[in-house]
Amino acid sequence: MFLFQKQQFVLSILKGINIPQVAAVIYSPDGETDVYMIVDGKQRFSALFGFVANKFRIPCGDDLFYFDELPEDVKEFLLRFEFQGQAAYSYPNKKISDAGLIQWFRLLNFAGTEQEKEHIELLKNKLQQ
Incomplete structure (x- = not known):
């Protein structure tokens, strides 16, 4: 995902624009811990996580802001964002x-x-x- 796309993705979340669903396969290698293998949506996760880690800035008016420079309520909103999606389960006796x-x-x-x-x-x- 290019920088412009990453910026627009984060701005879309902030504007409340509908974000496409992600898709994951859930499996448990040890029978206790669930592991999520992202089938579709890795770039969306990476964009949000990258922004939260201050890897790039987003435009607002004539300025650019890192995550840490945003107001607390905006940071909290992004940290609480929940991706919607689909999941498939893979079992040891019936793997995908x-x-x-x-x-x-x-x-x-x-x-x-x-x-x-x-x-x-x-x-x-x-x-x-």
């Missing part, structure tokens, strides 16, 4: 295949941010295996 994950990803991303050619080729090769 790589092909299934890739097909789900492609279905979700038919109109999203264009993927790099190398990434697309990797997905195609996985599907053919």
Whole structure:
């Protein structure tokens, strides 16, 4: 995700614009701890987490602001933001295949941010295996 897209994403959250759902597979490698594998939405998570970590600034009027420079209520709003999404569960005796994950990803991303050619080729090769 480019800087402009990251900035616009954070601004969209602040403006209350509907954010596309994320998709994750939930599995438990030890039977106790849930692990979330993000199938779609990694760039959205990374953009928000990057902003909160002061990795980039967002525009407001003629100025640019890091997360730490925002008013407390705005920071709290961003820290409490909840992504909406879909989840699939993968169980030791019924795992979701790589092909299934890739097909789900492609279905979700038919109109999203264009993927790099190398990434697309990797997905195609996985599907053919």
